[in-house]
Amino acid sequence: MLISGFIKNSLIDYPGKIASVIFTQGCNMRCKFCHNHELIPINGSYSNYSEDEILYYLKKASGFLDALVITGGEPTLQFDLEDFIRSAKQLGVLVKLDTNGTHPKLLKKLIDEKLIDYVAMDIKHILDLSPYRELVGNQFSEHQLESVKESIALLKEADIEVEFRTTLIQGSQSADDVRKICEHLHCSNLYSLQKFNPLQVLDPSFAKRSAFSDEEMFSLMESNKDIMPNIRIVNAD
Template sequence: MRIGGLQKVTLLDYPGKVACTVFLPGCNLRCPFCHNPALVLPDRATGGLSTEKLLAFLETRRGKLDGVCVTGGEPTLYEDLPALLRQIRALGFAVKLDTNGTNPDMLEALAQEGLLDYAAMDIKNSPDRYAETCGGVDLLGPVKRSAALLMAGAVDYEFRTTVCAPLHTPEEMAGIGRWLKGAKRYFLQPFVDSGELVGSGMKPLTKEEIEALRDSVLPDIPSTQIRGQ
């Protein structure tokens, strides 16, 4: 497995833990607001390190870091992801997985084997606009299976949506609320234009606009929060 990148310490990526973040390259979606094109688009891939070097680094961080966040790209595309997580857990680290939810079979297998302590699943938009928001890729069925799996208690979790114009409106957010009614944790993440995006035409929302989106979800998901506020 090729590791796309490593952030050696983070206080943000894994709630409540001091962690590092491991980036796995490659993704099966093309969300226009994605700010990691080097991890999504093969022709933009750069650098990386081997699994052996990653594990050697983690060995030096035993007792210093609490956990490891595995993100992408989309980590569940890798058939050898379970083997990597077993090695990470054998070193004593908690594991958080970031996923787009398009591979429910892998997610379920990881949960059943006890390889995950926390999962953060991206919810791209309401069901009606899901394929559009993913760059035209229609994988709503598997995404719904993954969401249901998490809500059934397979592993501790959060849902999160990166919100931007013109894709996210109060109507779309209300649709998400109806779909994920009663979710344990749901975060709205403000889109930030880094200048390096997969697509074009995306614009940040104002604080007031994001609060209006939150208010559209709150009746169905009272746990909804705006990340960073």
């Protein structure tokens, strides 16, 4: 595992739980609004923490720590992710995985083998190639888009906690786009509308973009509750 960041204790990354958070190195997307773009290169020289360090802390903190959150980057790029999660689960913690949904086969295996308890999956745009590429980069392929759709279908049926989430940016998505995403999801899972933050983004042009106003976010939430009853607003990307 290439682990470039580690937060020992967090109250916001796993709802209702005290969690440690690790940030894996490497991502197969180039989201123009990404705040963690130093995590994009898939390069071992960026790894700052060993698996043993993380597992040692989880064991030491087992008296008050509930969970481990694995985020990135894109954690499913790590060839030894499954082995690491097995080691963490043996210490009695819940495991939450943040993913962009491009590796559904691994996701299914982790779910089937009860290695993850919570998945938060980002949905960047409507499920069409051109708008997705506008946000995540032209390297994004039709095959990856189909993988994203497969992961959505898998998670809608999974017997674990699932959260879908979309960061909303003026000039990138419209109210109609949000409606289309909700229609594609059409489930009882949690759906988080995240408010865009223009600070320290990967693409400098996105630093000039605006977030939707609180009133607009509220309207988007209310107008889609008929399809996604557990829709909510989150203020940070």
